[in-house]
Amino acid sequence: MSEKIFIGVAWPYANGSLHLGQIAGAYLPPDIFARYHRTKGNEVLMVSGSDQHGTPITIKAEQEGKKPGEIAARYHRQFLESWQKLGISFDLFTTTGTENHAKVTQDIFLTLLDRGYIFKDTLSQPYCPNCKRFLADRYIEGTCPYCGSPGARGDQCETCGKPLSPAELIEPRCRICGTTPVFRDTEHFFLKLSAFNDRLLDWVKQQTHWRPNVLNFSLRYLEEGLKDRAITRDIDWGVAIPVAGFEDKRIYVWFEAVIGYLSAAKEWAASSGNGGKWRQFWQNSDTKSYYFIGKDNIPFHTLIWPAMLMGYGDNLNLPYDVPANEFLTIEGRKLSTSQNWAVWLLDYLDKYDPDPLRYLLSINMPETSDTDFxxxxxxxxxxxxxxxxxxxxxxxxxxxxxxxxxxxxxxxxxxxxxxxxxxxxxxxxxxxxxxxxxxxxxxxxxxxxxxxxxxxxxxxxxxxxxxxxxxxxxxxxxxxxxxxxxxxxxxxxxxxxxxxxxxxxxxxxxxxxxxxxxxxxxx
Ligand SMILES: [Zn+2]
Ligand SMILES: [Zn+2]
Incomplete structure (x- = not known):
C-alpha cells in the first residue's frame, strides 16, 4: 500500500548564497528521502521556500542600499537555480512573500488569539538612541549568557543554538552603530508557549524514534519550562498584524516562517487545480510528516511549531520526525559566512557535476556528529x-x-x-x-x-x-x-x-x- 509522506524543508533566509553546510545539513537529506519514497511508489509532497522576512534580509538591504524585496528576489532566483543544478526535487519552492502565506499566517494568528494562546503585553525592547529605532533581534548583538560567545544575536546564539531575548544579552550594542541601547516599552503580542509545556512533554516523550540529539535537546527545553515569547516586532517588513492599532508592527519571522510548511502545501494544492489536495498531507492521520533542518532549528520544529499546531487544531498533523543534522565544518574549521569561510554551492556547480558532491556529503553526512568537508x-x-x-x-x-x-x-x-x-x-x-x-x-x-x-x-x-x-x-x-x-x-x-x-x-x-x-x- 502506498504511503503519504510530507516533507518540510528548512526555509533559507533570502539574504545570501547557499553554502555546503546548508546543503549537507538540510537540503540534500530531504531530497534523498523524497527520491527514495517516490521510487517506492509513495506519494510525496516536499515543500519549502525563501524566507523573505526578518532582520537578516533588512540588514542586508540596508548594507546594500536596496529594498528588502529586491534582496529577497535576487536570492530566491539563486536558490531556484541551485536546486535545479544540484537536483533538489522540491514539489514547490515558494516564498514567504506570497499573499497566500500572509493569509494562512493571519488566520493562525487570529485563531490562536481568539483561543487565548496569543495575548497582548508590554515588552521592554532595546532602542538605539543614536539610530532612533527599535533594535529587533538581529539589530542587536552582545555576549551569550549561556555559553559566553561574543557574537550572540538578539534572537539566538549561533554558537550554542539557544534562542535568546535581547534583554538576556550581556553588553548589548546596536548592530548598525555600536551604541549601547536603552530599553523602552512597546506593546506586542506573545505566544503562550507555557500553556503547551505539559502537552508537549507528553508528546515528545513518545517520539522515541527521533534522533537522540533531537529528542534530548527538546526534552531539556521542556524540563526547564517553555517561556512565552513575543511574536511581533517594531519593524515594517513582514506579514501585517491583522489587529487594528498595530499597523506599524509586523508578525515576527520565527512565528510565520514555520507556517510556511502549511501555506506552501495549500499553494501547491491550489496550483495543481485541486485546492483541497493539501488535506491529504496535513489532515490524514496516516500521512507521516518529516522536517529536515539543521540542529540550530530544532526547538522551532519540535516545540514551537507543534505548539502552534496544537493550539490551532483543525486536525493538522504534528511532525512525525525531525531528523536534524549536526554541522559541517570546512577544512577543520567552523563554517562562518561572515568570515567568508564557506564553500559556496554555485561556485562548486560552476566547475563540477552535482553527483560527486552529493556522494561526498552523503557518505560523510553530519547525521550524529559534526563532519568535515x-x-x-x-x-x-x-x-x-x-x-x-x-x-x-x-x-x-x-x-x-x-x-x-x-x-x-x-x-x-x-x-x-x-x-x-x-x-x-x-x-x-x-x-x-x-x-x-x-x-x-x-x-x-x-x-x-x-x-x-x-x-x-x-x-x-x-x-x-x-x-x-x-x-x-x-x-x-x-x-x-x-x-x-x-x-x-x-x-x-x-x-x-x-x-x-x-x-x-x-x-x-x-x-x-x-x-x-x-x-x-x-x-
Ligand atoms: Zn551561546
Ligand atoms: Zn544604532
Missing part, C-alpha cells in the same frame, strides 16, 4: 570510491558487453555458488538500503550500497570474463549477466543519492523511462 577528501572520495569503485564497475561491464555481445544482455549458463552469492548479496542489500532510507539513516544506506559495488568488483576480478571469454564464452556470458543484474539494482539503491548518474546507467542498461517509475524492486 575538505577538498582533499572530495578528490579522494571521488577518485577512489565513486570513480574507481562504482564508475569503473559500470564502465568495464558495459563496454565489454557492448563490444563482445553486440550490446545485448548475454544469455547466462548455470549459476555457480559465487554467482548465487553475489546476486543474493545484492538482493539483500536492496532490502537493507530500503530499511535504512526509510529510517533516515542516509550515511549507512549509501555505505551499504557502495559495499555491493566493491563486492561486485572483487567478483569480476575473480571471474575475469575478459580473459575467460577466449576459451569459455559461456562462462564469461554468465558472469557478465550476473554483473549486469547487480548493476541494475545498484543504480536503484544509489539513485536517491546520485540521481543524475543513476538515470544514465538506467538508460545505458536499456531501461525505459525514469528510475523512479521503474520502482524499488529487484531487476
Amino acid at each position: 575538505s577538498w582533499r577528501e572530495f578528490v579522494r572520495r571521488n577518485n577512489d570510491e565513486l570513480v574507481a569503485t562504482y564508475g569503473n564497475l559500470v564502465h568495464r561491464v558495459l563496454t565489454f558487453v557492448y563490444r563482445n555481445f553486440d550490446g545485448r544482455v548475454p544469455d547466462p549458463g548455470e549459476f555457480d555458488a559465487q554467482d548465487k552469492a553475489i546476486l543474493s548479496g545484492a538482493s539483500k542489500a536492496l532490502e537493507a538500503v530500503d530499511g535504512l532510507l526509510y529510517g533516515c539513516h542516509f550515511r549507512e544506506a549509501i555505505r551499504a550500497a557502495m559495499a555491493v559495488a566493491q563486492e561486485s568488483n572483487r567478483y569480476l576480478d575473480d571471474k575475469s570474463p575478459w580473459k575467460v571469454i577466449k576459451e569459455n564464452r559461456q562462462a564469461a556470458a554468465t558472469s557478465l549477466y550476473v554483473a549486469l543484474h547487480v548493476i541494475a539494482n545498484l543504480k536503484t539503491m544509489l539513485y536517491p543519492f546520485l540521481p543524475f548518474s543513476s538515470q544514465k546507467v538506467h538508460e545505458y542498461l536499456g531501461f525505459e523511462g525514469s528510475v523512479e517509475k521503474a520502482g524499488w524492486k529487484w531487476q
Whole structure:
C-alpha cells in the first residue's frame, strides 16, 4: 500500500548564497528521502521556500542600499537555480512573500488569539538612541549568557543554538552603530508557549524514534519550562498584524516562517487545480510528516511549531520526525559566512557535476556528529570510491558487453555458488538500503550500497570474463549477466543519492523511462 509522506524543508533566509553546510545539513537529506519514497511508489509532497522576512534580509538591504524585496528576489532566483543544478526535487519552492502565506499566517494568528494562546503585553525592547529605532533581534548583538560567545544575536546564539531575548544579552550594542541601547516599552503580542509545556512533554516523550540529539535537546527545553515569547516586532517588513492599532508592527519571522510548511502545501494544492489536495498531507492521520533542518532549528520544529499546531487544531498533523543534522565544518574549521569561510554551492556547480558532491556529503553526512568537508577528501572520495569503485564497475561491464555481445544482455549458463552469492548479496542489500532510507539513516544506506559495488568488483576480478571469454564464452556470458543484474539494482539503491548518474546507467542498461517509475524492486 502506498504511503503519504510530507516533507518540510528548512526555509533559507533570502539574504545570501547557499553554502555546503546548508546543503549537507538540510537540503540534500530531504531530497534523498523524497527520491527514495517516490521510487517506492509513495506519494510525496516536499515543500519549502525563501524566507523573505526578518532582520537578516533588512540588514542586508540596508548594507546594500536596496529594498528588502529586491534582496529577497535576487536570492530566491539563486536558490531556484541551485536546486535545479544540484537536483533538489522540491514539489514547490515558494516564498514567504506570497499573499497566500500572509493569509494562512493571519488566520493562525487570529485563531490562536481568539483561543487565548496569543495575548497582548508590554515588552521592554532595546532602542538605539543614536539610530532612533527599535533594535529587533538581529539589530542587536552582545555576549551569550549561556555559553559566553561574543557574537550572540538578539534572537539566538549561533554558537550554542539557544534562542535568546535581547534583554538576556550581556553588553548589548546596536548592530548598525555600536551604541549601547536603552530599553523602552512597546506593546506586542506573545505566544503562550507555557500553556503547551505539559502537552508537549507528553508528546515528545513518545517520539522515541527521533534522533537522540533531537529528542534530548527538546526534552531539556521542556524540563526547564517553555517561556512565552513575543511574536511581533517594531519593524515594517513582514506579514501585517491583522489587529487594528498595530499597523506599524509586523508578525515576527520565527512565528510565520514555520507556517510556511502549511501555506506552501495549500499553494501547491491550489496550483495543481485541486485546492483541497493539501488535506491529504496535513489532515490524514496516516500521512507521516518529516522536517529536515539543521540542529540550530530544532526547538522551532519540535516545540514551537507543534505548539502552534496544537493550539490551532483543525486536525493538522504534528511532525512525525525531525531528523536534524549536526554541522559541517570546512577544512577543520567552523563554517562562518561572515568570515567568508564557506564553500559556496554555485561556485562548486560552476566547475563540477552535482553527483560527486552529493556522494561526498552523503557518505560523510553530519547525521550524529559534526563532519568535515575538505577538498582533499572530495578528490579522494571521488577518485577512489565513486570513480574507481562504482564508475569503473559500470564502465568495464558495459563496454565489454557492448563490444563482445553486440550490446545485448548475454544469455547466462548455470549459476555457480559465487554467482548465487553475489546476486543474493545484492538482493539483500536492496532490502537493507530500503530499511535504512526509510529510517533516515542516509550515511549507512549509501555505505551499504557502495559495499555491493566493491563486492561486485572483487567478483569480476575473480571471474575475469575478459580473459575467460577466449576459451569459455559461456562462462564469461554468465558472469557478465550476473554483473549486469547487480548493476541494475545498484543504480536503484544509489539513485536517491546520485540521481543524475543513476538515470544514465538506467538508460545505458536499456531501461525505459525514469528510475523512479521503474520502482524499488529487484531487476
Ligand atoms: Zn551561546
Ligand atoms: Zn544604532
